[in-house]
Amino acid sequence: MQTGTLTIAGKSYPSRLIVGTGKYPDFDVMRRAIEASGASMVTVAVRRVDLSRRGGESLLDSIDTARVTLLPNTAGCRTAEEAVRTARLGREAGLSDLVKLEVIGDERTLFPDNEGLLQATRILVKEGFTVLPYTNDDLVVAKRLRDAGAAAVMPLAAPIGSGLGIQNPANLRILLEEIRDVPLIVDAGVGTASDAAIVMETGADGVLMNTGIAGADDPVKMARAMKLAVEAGRLAFEAGRIPKKLHARASSPLEGIVR
């Protein structure tokens, strides 16, 4: 059964799950986890080449770029200027206009800097980037990002890497009601498969995660669990759940009971 595709800036991706490539014990586990997740897009970070440690395997040797699209991020950037600079370098390294835009405003929580995020979005959209901003769950900011030309809005469900699960179901529902013209991809907070299912049942277009998979005892198995959860959650959303009722409604006929 098909659950539709994730469409970003007119391009369709078969999977609604986007996975990160950080924190894996080694490249081989990462490669197998990406495969098990079924993801068609993976995030990567842009960093200085370590000149003291040349040679050996590089990240790209373990990513099948014919099958998965690279999504360079601006992780760790604290100002719009840093993020724009990193995005430009990522574009040249990956020869693609996609960028997961992060502008971090607080080190302990890694919550986004709204002002810097908007500023960087405007600059990068003007330069032709397909901007996917990591944002908080604030509707007003989300609308401004959309109006600035962001190709998706990516609200957090909990702090990055926390695994706390969906801490803001009401705010995510409000965002989903109001942000209709660009995809809404929940980014950060997923700790286990049920969290991903909940995100998708709410009606999100996609979900992005890294630590939830890479940090699991068995990342490859968790990647598979996430794939199934995203599919299950999306199917449930499309199927339309029953309304919640306070009291019981019998599933078996009430007539003909042998007494």
Next chain:
Amino acid sequence: MVIILNGEDREEPPDITVLTLLQTLGIGPGRVAVELNGDVLRREDFGRRTLGDGDRVELVQFVGGG
């Protein structure tokens, strides 16, 4: 001449091209991005752009991230 490569001083022959610098470092040009004095270089320009004394070069690549 001295260039500043990824924040550190480095002695290089005068007028070395970006491509030659990458070759010296054993880095394939297809997998990195280069910023020269704040401007990102296009890959096809690596062989044409020569470096001068005091140039600031940033050499980046993709690493694992979320």
